[in-house]
Amino acid sequence: MLILFAAPALWPAYATILPQALAEAGLTAQIVTEAADPALVDYIIYAPSAPLQDFTPFTRCKAVLSLWAGVERIVGNTTLTQPLTRMVDPYLTEGMVEWVVGHALRHHLGMDRHILNPTHVWDPTCPPLARQRPVAMLGLGALGLAAARALQALNFPVTGWSRAPKVIEGLTCLHGEAGLQQALSTAAIVVTLLPRTPQTENLLNARTLAYLPKGAVILNPGRGPLIDDQALLAALDSGQVAHATLDVFRTEPLPPDHAFWTHPQVTVTPHIAADTRPHSAARVLVENIRRAETGAPLLHLVDRALGY
Numbered sequence: 001m002l003i004l005f006a007a008p009a010l011w012p013a014y015a016t017i018l019p020q021a022l023a024e025a026g027l028t029a030q031i032v033t034e035a036a037d038p039a040l041v042d043y044i045i046y047a048p049s050a051p052l053q054d055f056t057p058f059t060r061c062k063a064v065l066s067l068w069a070g071v072e073r074i075v076g077n078t079t080l081t082q083p084l085t086r087m088v089d090p091y092l093t094e095g096m097v098e099w100v101v102g103h104a105l106r107h108h109l110g111m112d113r114h115i116l117n118p119t120h121v122w123d124p125t126c127p128p129l130a131r132q133r134p135v136a137m138l139g140l141g142a143l144g145l146a147a148a149r150a151l152q153a154l155n156f157p158v159t160g161w162s163r164a165p166k167v168i169e170g171l172t173c174l175h176g177e178a179g180l181q182q183a184l185s186t187a188a189i190v191v192t193l194l195p196r197t198p199q200t201e202n203l204l205n206a207r208t209l210a211y212l213p214k215g216a217v218i219l220n221p222g223r224g225p226l227i228d229d230q231a232l233l234a235a236l237d238s239g240q241v242a243h244a245t246l247d248v249f250r251t252e253p254l255p256p257d258h259a260f261w262t263h264p265q266v267t268v269t270p271h272i273a274a275d276t277r278p279h280s281a282a283r284v285l286v287e288n289i290r291r292a293e294t295g296a297p298l299l300h301l302v303d304r305a306l307g308y
Contacts, residue, residue, distance in 0.1 A: 001029040002040050003289070004058075007047035007067055008033050013278040018045075021282040025290050043289055044082075048073035055079045062292050065285050066302075067276050069143070070223065072196040075307050084302040085288055089281045093146045096193075096274035099221055100147040103245045103267075104156070104189055107217040108133050131155040136187035138180075138203070139194035139222060140166050140173065141308075143274070147191060159183045163199060184211035189219065195308035196223040206231040215242040221273035224249040229260075236265045247273040 005011050005018070011033050022029050035041050038057035044064045046052065048071065055064065056079045063083045066074065071086045106112070109127050133156055137148040140162045148158045148171060159172045161183040166173045174183050180203075184190065190212065194200045204218070205228040218241055220227055229250065235241040245267040246260060252271055260266045288298050302308060 001027065001042045001289075001293075002035075003029050003031045003043045003045060004035045004038075004041045005031055005033050005045045006052040007045065007050045009049075010047060010067065010278075014045075014282060017278050017282045018285070021286040022289075025286045027286065027290060027293070029289075043292070045285055046074070053077065053079070055082060058082065063288065063298060065288055067281060067285075069274070069276075070195060071302050071308060072223070075302060075304060083298055084304075085298050085300045086302055086308070087276055087281060087284060088142050088300045089276060089284050091277040091280040092274045093143055095277075096143045096221060097146050097150045099247065099269075099273035100191055100193075100219060101150050101154070103219050104135065104151060104191070105154075107189060107219075107243060107245070108156075129155065131157060133157075133188045134159065134186045135189045135191065136161060136183040138183070138190065138192045138226075140168065140171075141193070141195070144191075144193035145171075147193060156189075159187070163194075180208060181211050184208060185213070187212060187216055189217045192218070192220045192222040192226045194222050194226055196225050197307040201225045202228045202231075204228065204232065206234065209235045209240060212240065214240055216240075217242055218244040218246075220244070221247040224252070233259055233263065236263060241265070243267070245269065247271055 005014065018031060039059050041058050041061050044058060044061055045067065046064050047067045061082045063085060064080060066084065066086050069087050069092060071084065074080060108130060113123065135151055135156045135158045137144050137158055137160045140160045148160055152158050159174060160168065161174045161180055163175060165175045203226050209231055232241065232244055236244060243265045247269045248271055254260060254268060260268055291298055
């Protein structure tokens with residue numbers, strides 16, 4: 001079996017872990033970072049930032065296994081006709097849940113007014129309980145659902161929204177335009193964990209931000225283009241949105257002159273909400289290779305029509 005690790009910048013982190021994971025699964029493979037003959041490659045482990053863009057020569061390839069959770073940068077590649085999987089890693093999910101819960105609690109408890117209190121104001125105002133702070137979770141995939149469950153465990157009332165109808169036990173699930181308006185209309189905190197598709201780009205815009213109760217908070221660890229930047233800045237300036245904590249942006253790194261850096265009601269985190277961790281990701285990759293070798297269906301297969 002020949003595996004092309006087509007993400008050369010990431011190879012040092014996987015050079016020991018990936019062969020170990022293959023051996024533990026009883027799989028024998030040669031791993032290369034360059035393929036002398038693409039027609040001999042059985043699997044491609046890939047990052048969308050990698051130089052490889054033409055998949056046509058890889059005629060024997062059984063699957064392209066992405067190291068990233070998001071695949072919007074490659075799903076439209078017409079040369080990529082092989083099955084494509086995205087990374088769904090339990091540790092990546094844990095990291096995302098911790099970021100979402102941490103920043104939700106930061107805003108819920110009003111931590112900034114105590115941490116950033118240079119004039120030593122004594123303000124004994126207590127926050128409401130979590131059960132009095134509704135959350136709208138936009139996106140109910142693996143990450144969104146895990147974050148929703150964690151917030152529910154802290155007694156936040158969570159309403160989930162997705163493009164298509166979903167039924168999830170113990171969670172109010174809405175969909176479509178009417179559902180989005182309903183979810184946003186009571187939300188004190190909005191979390192965006194949707195993939196980037198033509199249908200989700202600028203989902204939060206001047207019209208939909210107006211659905212929010214005045215003073216809501218937005219957390220975006222999903223995709224930068226989910227939010228119309230100018231509409232968000234206008235909503236922040238008017239007080240319609242009290243604060244936005246943003247981990248993802250249309251251009252990354254965020255340009256030094258971007259207004260988000262200096263806006264007093266914006267917190268920028270540098271795309272750190274969740275990361276692919278090699279130790280656990282290697283096992284996800286190997287499990288999919290094992291499944292393909294035994295004829296079992298691949299996990300986390302991308303639906304090209306939906307774009308994720």
